[in-house]
Amino acid sequence: MDWISKIPGIETSFTTIDSHTMGEPTRIVVEGFPELEGKTMIEKKKFLEKNYDKYRTALMLEPRGHRDMFGAVITKPVHPEADYGVIFMDSGGCLNMCGHGSIGTATVLVETGMVEVKEPYTEVTLEAPAGLIRTTIKVENGKAVEVTIRNVPAFLYKEAVTAEIEGYGPITFDISFGGSFFALVNADKLGLDIVPENLREFQDLGMALLNKINATMEIQHPELDINSVDLVEFYGDSTQEEANLKNVVIFGAAQADRSPCGTGTSAKVAALYSKGRLGLNEDFIYESITGSLFRGKAVETTKVGTYDAIVPKITGSAYITGINQVIIDKDDPLKYGFLMGD
Template sequence: MYKLESSGNNSSRGHSWHSDCSQTGWDRDTEQVFLKFPMEKIMAKFDCIKTVEMHTGGHPLRIIQSGYPTIDGDTILSKRRFARDNLDHLRKLVMLEPRGHYDMYGAILVSPDLPGADIGVLFTHNDGYSTMCGHAVIALGRYVIDYGHVKATEPETEVNIQCPCGLVKAFVQVTDGRTGQVRFHSVPAFAFATDLDVDVVGHGKVTVDIGYGGAFYAFVSAERFGLDVRKSRTRDIVDAATAVSNAVKEQVKLRHPDDKDLAFLYGTIITDGNDEWSDEPTANMCVFAKAQVDRSPTGSGVTARIALQYHKKLITLNQKRTFESGACGSRFTGSAVKDTKCGEFSAVVVEVCGHGYYTGEASFTREDNDQIKNGFLLK
């Protein structure tokens, strides 16, 4: 596997590509086939969006490298609105099939407007634009250093990322010039409601907690639906979570002290119900946006879940927990590290830790006579 070198000039980045591929079946005959169809010439005829591909905890992150137009706006939330209202065709182009898939996730780097921020970012998914994404922040911590946006310092480099929800501080391990594990400190996270009954179609009254960790989530134990978050079919967990999300959206009015654009339910997280502190991992699965399934333990969901546990006095400051993805078994750690306030809400800063990995680079285009060139969702 090639190693990414820290450089401000992306075009000069060297890859030991042929030596790597020769070890995995690449040969000269295959190379000659590719040389007959030079993609550079094909791509030059059309608009091209280039990306860096990563994953954290199994969930993908498609980072826009070039090809996106300027996103206007004085604040990051106004940039989010501009992208939603004017550039959504490009989100669909890179998120949906045939270039993406139902559960693809993306990041668009923008200029920050907060003092001290190194970069700003907009997050994209199958239904629009989120306000926070922990798995993306973890991946971006590495990317920002490896692609020369922030100079690396050992043993740890601080990267300040302005998300739509606010400033998130990431701390990236750097060893012998190579980036690794990333931890981040969240925006103020809080319990919005606990032990709240909602009427869920097909399930009657269901008791949920609602927490904020950069985005709002409803939380409910899988046991309420006769499910096991580690063993049940994903489709069954998705159906239960979607029913809860629909009920909460209809019956609960959310609010956030900072901005009305933050006051919406992003998804429902089905848990194993083990909220009291333990040194054993606790599992959950997040279903967000348009019934999109997070493969990772969900960084902003871990943040909100810790805020709820801290509010209920089930954990104390600096008491670390391990959170496991019910989808693939990947793990993050999290802990409440500082008391704070968010408007009228007692809040907490949460530290979440994980590791993002590179999976490749890509160039995407579209041809005018392609009938499905703008993308589609397979339902």
């Protein structure tokens, strides 16, 4: 039955397919979002931010979402080699790239038949504002078992930067690009174990550091219109024998990534390779605060402007959790969403 046509007063509606990648959600809008104008994916992202941010907040925030919701909008691509364009979003805004979101999107495209599926491997190319994301999906009996993404070039941007944070004093960190700019902070040196019990402190410190960096430091990608640090990645000793390190990533409106963060893994691999602590094609296993794992490695070297860079590959799995018809009632005073607390 066509339930939507029977409901009065609808401003608009969206079809979304929800998934999670190693614990981190991705709500993927497959129908209903207005067409996004732009000659590049960065222009499409800016068009969304200027004209349709109300729909981002409606989809990500309460009562339909929550502070830690994550999503993506499927668009027409710009690059001729791409199958789909994708713009990622969270409770705080839109992002240039997302690893877990790419894994979730590729899984949804395969399992819903939105791309031609081949076994044992299906190739899907996504185009994000940060560039082309080439994905290889391992398929068994129509199911996406595992996704490997070949990310955009990643590089260590600044090493051993220090910022003064009230209540903590000077904090030293690296800034590394893995699709977005990350501040990489050693949590062990702060005396903080990466466990759920310490999450609120990571959120408070992460947001304070983000705000300080973007208010006081000049950040500029040498080739793309990306000029801010969007995420703080705290890392420390792993709790699983097979993992090299453990992390928690803070971003958006004090969101905490439940997965090991694909772009964050890319940024960390780039930093480790730059410092001579990880070799080419050497596996790096990253554990999340929930205990889930991503496998990453640098597969080749390249240049981004004057920066030495690597091309990272990240492997993980995603699972579809629901198919939704999201409705916005034109008379609803909270139709574009809200957040509670800080």
